[in-house]
Amino acid sequence: MSAPTLLVGVDFGLPHFDADLLELGLLAKTGGLRPVARLTCKRKAPDAALFVGSGKADEIKALALLHGAVEVLFDQALSPAQQRNLERHIGLPVNDRTLLILEIFAQRxxxxxxxxxxxxxxxxxxxxxxxxxxxxxxxxxxxxxxxxxxxxxxxxxxxxxxxxxxxxIKERLVKVKKQRNTQRRQRDRRDTFNISLVGYTNAGKSTLFNALVKARAYAADQLFATLDTTTRQLYLGEAGRSVSLSDTVGFIRDLPHGLVEAFQATLQEATEADLLLHVVDAANPDFPEQMEEVRKVLQEIGANHVPQLLVFNKIDALDSEHFPLHLQDTYEWNGLPVPRVFISAQKGEGLALLRSALSDIVKETPPWVSPFESDPRGIDREYTGGVP
Structure with missing residues (x-):
């Protein structure tokens, strides 16, 4: 039975603050917890001892008692001292977003x-x-x-x-990395064009992967449904050749740095790809921020130089007001036009157009460069809602 959990978020004035704690709630459910109440507050800076201050800690304790919560989960990372002090003050186990993501990864x-x-x-x-x-x-x-x-x-x-x-563990991972490099060299000798799927978690990467290569990779409407990299051959008729397509782990806001370091071997598929299919949840109003989080991780792992094709997924969930006029266009990102295709991986809409776009890229070397190389500060764009 899932443990009743109180969710807590602290707004420090950062633009990505999730006031409704929706993503933390999804993470909690994915990790086997049951959110029973949510509490948010504002602070200029974290309290050194209790992160939220003694008054708010008292409020958290009372709210947890009222709703029968047996655990408190913070949306931000806590220091060991803050975590220990909060547990003593509240009288319940206190964990943070970092540990929750680690637990989910361990389960999956x-x-x-x-x-x-x-x-x-x-x-x-x-x-x-x-x-x-x-x-x-x-x-x-x-x-x-x-x-x-x-x-x-x-x-x-x-x-x-x-x-x-x-x-x-690091020594064993070095051996795994060497094995992967050997496999990549074998693919390079066969002149294989390598494509990696990247994107925010739950954007639909695995669903798209299954639709393109008729695979049976696990796909579900939840965060971090796929952790292990899966590679299959995808035949592109218009190009008259096969390409190597890899499905990678999804990214998320405030991904624990230790996980980025630990997953270097897996994410190396993205760094050495010839093309990144950046899958975006077009139905999510926060997709620009999610794209920015993906950009940060790609830059951290050294994949910011790889050309991208944006795949705006889940158009079947868009209302008529936000439905795109054209299913293929370019998206102005960081001052550069990036090719984009709209699809619904679940319904199969736009897949033929995506295959055609991939064939064109494979047949001739793409003239564009990564939208991240020229300006490491990221996206300079005002977002007004809906799909641009």
Whole structure:
């Protein structure tokens, strides 16, 4: 049975603040939690001790008691000290967005590589929480001839064990990376054109992947439905050749940095692709912000130089007012026109047009460059709602 959870978000004046905590709610449900109440507040800066201040912490405690919540989940990352202080103040387990995403990744990883990457990120997160998890070991025993105490020694031992585990996992991931590089060199020798699907989580990448290559990759209307990279051959009749198509993990706002580091081997598919199919949820009013989050991660992993074809998905969910006049056009992004195709992967609409666009790109080297290279600051655009 899912645990009743109180969701908490703090608005620090940042443009991407989710006032309704909708995305956190989806994450919570994906992770097996049941949101029973939501609370938001505004602050200029985080409180050093309690993140939200003592008065708001009291309010959180009362609201959790009122709704029978057994856990409190914050939409922002908490420091180990803030997490420990909040748990003592509220009297309930307190977790943050970072841990929730790590738990979801741990539940969904299927391949050996994916499990290694998740375990690495979890161990790195855990290493900063040693004092919180083993606070009973902090008590020191005094006495003649004793320097420090057994508690300090035990924490140091735990930290050393975790560091050793992190080192072993990294070594195993290096081997996996070498294996992937060997596979890529074999594909390069066969003159394979490599395409990677990227995009915000739940934009419909796996649904599109299945529709294009008739695969059976897991696809669902939930966050992080796919974690492990899947690669299939896609035959393009107009180009008279096959291309390699890879489905990658979806991105999300405030993706834990440890996960970006841990998934370098998987995300390398995107960095070494010839083309990125950037799938966008056209029905989501926040799609410009989601595109910007994808841009940030692509830049962080070194894939900002790869040309893109924008695929605006889920047009079947658009009302007539926002339905596009043309299913193929260009999108002004960062001062450069980027080719765009509108589709519905679920209904099959626009797929023939997408295949044709891919064939044209494969037949002749695309003349455009990445919209991220010229201006690393991102998108300079005013968004007024709907699909532009």
């Amino acid at each position: 990883a299927r391949s050996h590589e994916g499990k290694l990457q998740v375990e690495l990120a979890r161990q790195q997160y855990l290493s900063t929480r040693l004092v919180r998890r083993w606070s009973h070991l902090e008590r020191q025993s005094g006495g003649i001839g004793m320097r420090g105490g057994p508690g300090e020694t035990q924490i140091e031992l735990d930290r050393r064990m975790i560091n050793d585990s992190i080192k072993r």
